[in-house]
Amino acid sequence: MYSADASLYRVVPQVVARPQHVEELHAAHEVSSELGVPLTLRGAGTSIAGNAVGEGIVLDTRDLKQIIDIDPESRTARVEPGVVHADLQRAAAPHGLRFGPDPSTHSRCTIGGMIGNNACGSRALGYGRTADNIEAIEVLFGNGETARLASGAARSSEQGSTAAKLRQLAEQNLGHIRTSFGQFDRQVSGYSLEHLLPENRGRVERFFAGTEGTLGTILGATVSLVRDDPGRRLMVLGFPSVAEAADAVPAILAAGAGELIACEGMDSRLVALVRGAGRRVPTLPKGESWLFVETAGAQALEILSQVQSSSGAVGHRLIEDAAEAAALWRIRENGAGLAGISLPTPAHSGWEDAAVPPEHLGRWMREFEALMVEFGLQGYPYGHFGDGCIHCRIDFPFTHGDPASTGVFKEFLAACAERLAAYGGSLSGEHGDGRVRSELLPKMYDQTSMALFAQVKEICDPRNLLNPGIIASPDGGSVASQTSHLKPTQPKQDLPWPGMLMTHDAGDFAAAAHRCSGVGRCVAPKTSGVMCPSYVATREEKDSTRGRARILQEAMDGTLVKGLTDPAVHEALDLCLSCKGCASDCPAGVDMAAYKAESLYQTYDRDHKGQPKRRLRPRSHYILGRLPFWAKLVSPLAPLANVSLKVPPIAALAKWVAGIDQRRSVPKFARTTFRRAAKASQPASGQPDVWVWADSFTNHFFPQSGLAALEFLRSQGLDVRVIEPQGCCGLPWISTGQLDQAKRLIARAVSALEPYVASGVPVIGLEPSCLATLRSDAVELCSDQQARTVADGVLTFAEVVNRFVDEGRIELPDLTGVDVVAQPHCHQSSIIGWDVDQALLHMAGATVTKVPGCCGLAGNFGVEKGHYEVSVAVAESNLLPAVRDQERGRASAQRRIVLADGMSCRIQLEDLADVPAIHLAELLAQASGGSPFSGSSSSS
Numbered sequence: 001m002y003s004a005d006a007s008l009y010r011v012v013p014q015v016v017a018r019p020q021h022v023e024e025l026h027a028a029h030e031v032s033s034e035l036g037v038p039l040t041l042r043g044a045g046t047s048i049a050g051n052a053v054g055e056g057i058v059l060d061t062r063d064l065k066q067i068i069d070i071d072p073e074s075r076t077a078r079v080e081p082g083v084v085h086a087d088l089q090r091a092a093a094p095h096g097l098r099f100g101p102d103p104s105t106h107s108r109c110t111i112g113g114m115i116g117n118n119a120c121g122s123r124a125l126g127y128g129r130t131a132d133n134i135e136a137i138e139v140l141f142g143n144g145e146t147a148r149l150a151s152g153a154a155r156s157s158e159q160g161s162t163a164a165k166l167r168q169l170a171e172q173n174l175g176h177i178r179t180s181f182g183q184f185d186r187q188v189s190g191y192s193l194e195h196l197l198p199e200n201r202g203r204v205e206r207f208f209a210g211t212e213g214t215l216g217t218i219l220g221a222t223v224s225l226v227r228d229d230p231g232r233r234l235m236v237l238g239f240p241s242v243a244e245a246a247d248a249v250p251a252i253l254a255a256g257a258g259e260l261i262a263c264e265g266m267d268s269r270l271v272a273l274v275r276g277a278g279r280r281v282p283t284l285p286k287g288e289s290w291l292f293v294e295t296a297g298a299q300a301l302e303i304l305s306q307v308q309s310s311s312g313a314v315g316h317r318l319i320e321d322a323a324e325a326a327a328l329w330r331i332r333e334n335g336a337g338l339a340g341i342s343l344p345t346p347a348h349s350g351w352e353d354a355a356v357p358p359e360h361l362g363r364w365m366r367e368f369e370a371l372m373v374e375f376g377l378q379g380y381p382y383g384h385f386g387d388g389c390i391h392c393r394i395d396f397p398f399t400h401g402d403p404a405s406t407g408v409f410k411e412f413l414a415a416c417a418e419r420l421a422a423y424g425g426s427l428s429g430e431h432g433d434g435r436v437r438s439e440l441l442p443k444m445y446d447q448t449s450m451a452l453f454a455q456v457k458e459i460c461d462p463r464n465l466l467n468p469g470i471i472a473s474p475d476g477g478s479v480a481s482q483t484s485h486l487k488p489t490q491p492k493q494d495l496p497w498p499g500m501l502m503t504h505d506a507g508d509f510a511a512a513a514h515r516c517s518g519v520g521r522c523v524a525p526k527t528s529g530v531m532c533p534s535y536v537a538t539r540e541e542k543d544s545t546r547g548r549a550r551i552l553q554e555a556m557d558g559t560l561v562k563g564l565t566d567p568a569v570h571e572a573l574d575l576c577l578s579c580k581g582c583a584s585d586c587p588a589g590v591d592m593a594a595y596k597a598e599s600l601y602q603t604y605d606r607d608h609k610g611q612p613k614r615r616l617r618p619r620s621h622y623i624l625g626r627l628p629f630w631a632k633l634v635s636p637l638a639p640l641a642n643v644s645l646k647v648p649p650i651a652a653l654a655k656w657v658a659g660i661d662q663r664r665s666v667p668k669f670a671r672t673t674f675r676r677a678a679k680a681s682q683p684a685s686g687q688p689d690v691w692v693w694a695d696s697f698t699n700h701f702f703p704q705s706g707l708a709a710l711e712f713l714r715s716q717g718l719d720v721r722v723i724e725p726q727g728c729c730g731l732p733w734i735s736t737g738q739l740d741q742a743k744r745l746i747a748r749a750v751s752a753l754e755p756y757v758a759s760g761v762p763v764i765g766l767e768p769s770c771l772a773t774l775r776s777d778a779v780e781l782c783s784d785q786q787a788r789t790v791a792d793g794v795l796t797f798a799e800v801v802n803r804f805v806d807e808g809r810i811e812l813p814d815l816t817g818v819d820v821v822a823q824p825h826c827h828q829s830s831i832i833g834w835d836v837d838q839a840l841l842h843m844a845g846a847t848v849t850k851v852p853g854c855c856g857l858a859g860n861f862g863v864e865k866g867h868y869e870v871s872v873a874v875a876e877s878n879l880l881p882a883v884r885d886q887e888r889g890r891a892s893a894q895r896r897i898v899l900a901d902g903m904s905c906r907i908q909l910e911d912l913a914d915v916p917a918i919h920l921a922e923l924l925a926q927a928s929g930g931s932p933f934s935g936s937s938s939s940s
Helices: 023-035 085-095 111-116 161-171 174-178 243-245 248-255 269-275 300-311 322-333 335-340 356-374 403-421 433-443 447-460 509-513 531-538 545-557 569-576 581-584 591-606 619-644 648-657 674-679 697-701 703-717 729-733 739-756 768-773 777-783 784-792 798-805 827-831 835-843 870-877 879-889 901-911 920-927
Strands: 015-017 037-043 057-060 067-071 078-079 134-141 146-150 216-224 233-239 259-265 290-295 315-319 382-384 389-391 690-693 718-722 763-765 818-822 847-850 895-899
Touching: 015 243, 015 581, 015 835, 023 037, 023 057, 023 134, 023 216, 037 216, 037 674, 067 085, 067 847, 078 085, 085 111, 146 161, 161 174, 161 447, 161 690, 174 447, 216 870, 233 243, 233 300, 233 322, 243 248, 243 259, 243 290, 243 356, 248 259, 248 290, 248 300, 259 269, 259 322, 269 322, 269 335, 290 300, 290 322, 322 335, 335 382, 356 389, 356 403, 403 433, 433 447, 447 798, 509 545, 509 591, 509 718, 531 870, 545 569, 545 591, 545 847, 569 591, 581 591, 581 827, 591 729, 591 739, 591 777, 619 648, 648 847, 674 703, 674 718, 690 703, 697 703, 697 768, 703 718, 729 739, 729 768, 729 777, 739 763, 739 768, 739 777, 739 784, 763 768, 763 835, 768 777, 768 827, 777 784, 798 835, 798 920, 818 879, 835 847, 835 920, 870 879, 879 895, 879 901, 895 920
Parallel strands: 015 057, 037 057, 690 718, 690 763, 818 847, 818 895
Antiparallel strands: 067 078, 078 216, 134 146, 134 216, 233 290, 233 315, 259 290, 259 382, 382 389
16 A cells, blocks of 8 residues: 555555654664665655655654644744644634645645645745745754754754755855756756755755655654635636646736736646536636636735736636635646546656746647647646646556556656756656656756755765655666656456446446546545545545555556455455445545445455356345345334344344444334335325335335425425335445345336336435435446436435425425534435535525534444444544534524434434434424424434
């Protein structure tokens, strides 16, 4: 898992360590020095240049996450190197402050990693690079010296001999450094020697930014903070092409008069990917390429008006709504992941973030695009146009096991570097040189500059133990080769891996697993979405979507010789909750729930050639993985079963047989199923206004949800009926990888539902996980028009109610004074969406707190033996604190409700917090005067 970062490289380390205290960084240096073993520092592992992988010791610093101090008066923060950027922002926000640079990986990148790469991000135009925001660092150099480097003591001896030698080297080469370095803001490649100049006060701490862990290890940092202006304003300008958008940049910068915070470019083809995935994109002005221009302050609108009139744009739009602005910035943040899947074949990093002075951007963009055509390559440029920095993922034709396939990659990069030099450009504008560009530095810098880099390395790391091969070697020797250690980017051609749930990758399981490029959105310690709940709980790389994808890639590439049966695969997949959060939250569209199902299927039922295996499965697969079957069987004896399961020995035995953790309760079977209860009031004939599908969970465990839906809709004068044919979506079979049986079940359900959906009468699915299965897995397993018709036509309760509200056929009850904490089911958040539910609640007057993330039960996952602790930890990430906050802090509310449509979420709340939760249908029925109104703190 640590052999790769977000780059093209795979280097297996000898050992990975996760320091818990800064002192352990000293210990790692001592081991490295004593044994002569290379040492590589790693933050979130999102390096695109291959500067976070190494052959010896890899140090994962993410546990060094203490924010030591924030000083509002001096506007500074002291932090450990593993502090995540977003955590620092949250800590600074109450003081009206923020850390200026904000890379697209801000939710997971660490401050130490940002210093290592001199990260910039979308707002560097206004707030500067990381280097511009460093006030002091504590560093352990490769030569063994520890020093505190600070601006206030720029020439003092207290900074130590290494800093003195670096300043002395600069003083001996003033003329050359002044004319070769710091020529424009995004000249990041190589060592930034301009910071050592006397006129820049010899600031070694700022020189250290961008050294990529090759000179020393950061022990701590003091960074400057800026005022966070909440009044930022965004204008989107449209242009006919990317090159014409680039042409407009100089005029835009001039009109902005130094007041612009951001000027970002985005291609229409990347926006189309977002729309194609079913996600809403705010209205954009006319054009095929757009610039997002942001500023703030009292003159913001005037400045943006000047920018628009000077830009020559063919269309423009001022974004007034904060939510719309946030949605557009999210698309920009997801650029790397989107670009990787933007072409018919995978697109890769490599020539990722080259930069030129902005006045040359239009000409360079045309030349760059001409080079891609010349080499038969494609890519969609986007990035920091205002800084002259362009990102682009390119479809290099790599072939597994064929060294010759790297030729186009190497030749293209060399040609780009030569052409870029003519514009005074930089190979890297923010991601560093790493393994991919260090070899190209002589094309950008002359021999004198290269000799200076070698001398810097000699001063700081004479034994060449820190990230060796990157940027420079102490004796001026060779650096890392661009084409050595390239990881397989395509699966072996002689190993087909068909997948039943892989329609988005033409049925190719291996190609699907290779969607993960390592950008690491899944390793954010906090999330506003669902991904990835097990990582949020454990903070272990193996429990992230990225970690699991890495293992699957190696299983199918042949590196793990036992393939999918290798214990490493099942260790990595074991704590996947199959929440499908990654299916929506991962920019590259990785769907680990589907990959887990495929892996289990190919482990126990069929191999990658489709041949039967029939290996014995875990007990839980036969019971929990077939729960609807057993529920149907037990249904006539439900009262007796419920009484029996209250007897401790019987309950303990039943849990053991089913593979249920003994600390879990056993779900109670409904005394009367939803179908049987509804049948008594079912009208006899005619076409109704609404059909309700009796899914297995609503039918056998929570009939009150279905009955409440009937009650509320009928109270509004609607004719509502339950669909007669029975059908199960097969979700438990899918989540446990029993795909042959699941396919048969879901085909029957689709066949039963299709005539009802095709009739045009709305069809409601009440259990979110079952409805999500019909909308996603059914299409992949059945892949016929019937499945597509059902997927497009089956609706949530909220969607149907909203439709009838719009038509004036339903009047919502008054929920003023009702305080709702809502836990959307993870499958609903990921596949269906919860916006309509939220809008209805607001429309009715309720106060709503939407809980992010997963409840932690996730079907059979949370009740299985071995998962209890993680299930509880996931619940403690968001859900249980939200419920406790509601109990403690909302005394003014007339009524407090915990809303959870999903069976799993309701069981988790009952088990862990003794808090009953209700379905939206129950809330509306109760509030309309049907059933007695129940609050979350008093009754179920």
